[in-house]
Amino acid sequence: MAQTDEVFAALSSPVRRDVLRLLLDGPKPVQELAEHFDMRRPSLSEHLRVLREAGLVSERRSGRYRLYSLEAEPLRMVSDWLSPYERFWRQKLAGLRDLLDEEPL
Amino acid sequence: MAQTDEVFAALSSPVRRDVLRLLLDGPKPVQELAEHFDMRRPSLSEHLRVLREAGLVSERRSGRYRLYSLEAEPLRMVSDWLSPYERFWRQKLAGLRDLLDEEPL
DNA sequence: ATAATAGGTAGGAAATCTCCTACCTGTCTA
């Protein structure tokens, strides 16, 4: 089971968030992911390792390809972590709405 | 406006997540936060700086104290970022429920 | 069998993080 620390750390890189976004469309081999980034493949491999260790992607071999798939389970943990804070930003939004209401068109 | 990178990076430390949790109860001076951690105050100060730069806390001076408050706004950004993934973990949950339904009591 | 392809690991450089001690500023109190 992935640690919360690892999951947040994995998500702190724009490269790794982009990988997850690309995988929303379905599993992809490394080379197809690599096309989207301006970096050498070994560097991308390391990003994929970070995502794998955080449990955010899984790898399945298919011939000489390795297909990476999204594993969203750890993101549920993030969502759960967020929930105690939700009322605070909703509150702020409500406050903003009140402010706008005070200024009628 | 805080960058997504900074926000996720700020949340990747258990110390900083604990600070946010403590601030759910309301604003607190540094010393009261410090009681909860096994580290020197300058180190905590640095964690607070990281949270401040991510926009997750704000500081207000009150005499010789500095009161830190939760600023949940950047967490809404995290929540928005999560939403395209939500159906994936819900899907998984549904799959598990189906599996359990196949095993009637 | 040999060459090409997919993609990983090894190891190193530069940057960044996280802790520390030492020190500074600003505010309150005796």
Next chain:
DNA sequence: TAGACAGGTAGGAGATTTCCTACCTATTAT
């Protein structure tokens, strides 16, 4: 006004991150 207290900044050590080049393994095609 001097001392105590709250809490910041400076600078350094050690660990970690993120990129690189070089190289290795496994699979497919010729």
